[in-house]
Amino acid sequence: MGTRPRTVAVVEDNPSMRTSVERLLNACGLTTKGYPSAEAFLSHATPAELGCVVLDMHLAGISGMELRRRPKSTHSRLPVISITAIVDDALELKARRVGCVAYLQKPFAAASLIAAVKEALAGDATD
Template identity: 55%
Template sequence: MESLRRTVAIVEDDASMRRSVLRLLNAHGFLAEEYTSAESFLGRDAGSNVECLVLDVDLGGMSGIELQRRLKEAGSGLPVIFITALEDDTLEVEATQAGCIAYLRKPFPAALLIDAINDACKSQGPC
């Protein structure tokens, strides 16, 4: 039933990566909302029912890690899965300490992302 599908937001500035993740999520029964920047995610419709966030670390403006910080400061418990092409152990430690569900380096196996999203959904109730 469509109403039971979980909504996942993808914040990724690379159009081809964003489309790939969108197709993957749709194939696994998730609804997906696409955003090209952290700023566009923050400006989304207040009625949006996003239950998990797949977030690129290195975005054109505000970074993914800064977006996660702002969400936490605003009281959001939205689970975050970081994806990145950056080979930076310091960023990974920073993201992990900030409480992300997973930190995946591109290219990553599709199953790792789906497993992380399922884990995020379990933390919010049954998927």
């Protein structure tokens, strides 16, 4: 069993939120790659280089939930930390059912995101 790569994809359509999440994770010694949409992530991300994904659930175009529900591909096998500004218990349940490691509501505590990312990166690389 190997360890997951330490690069975290941040898929967030709000540029300031994406930058904030990336800076927080960079300050913790992690490398990040930001994507402004699910489509950009699907087109440009290299799953083998990524350890996990911080994914906004309410993206324009392909939503975070739609992205996560995609048939089992190399992208959908990555651990996901869901983030959202909308309080929705049904969405949280759906996110957990499709295997999201954590579900964080904006604004979330920095420590909560860091803990979730560390948990995702610590997972078995063969998940």
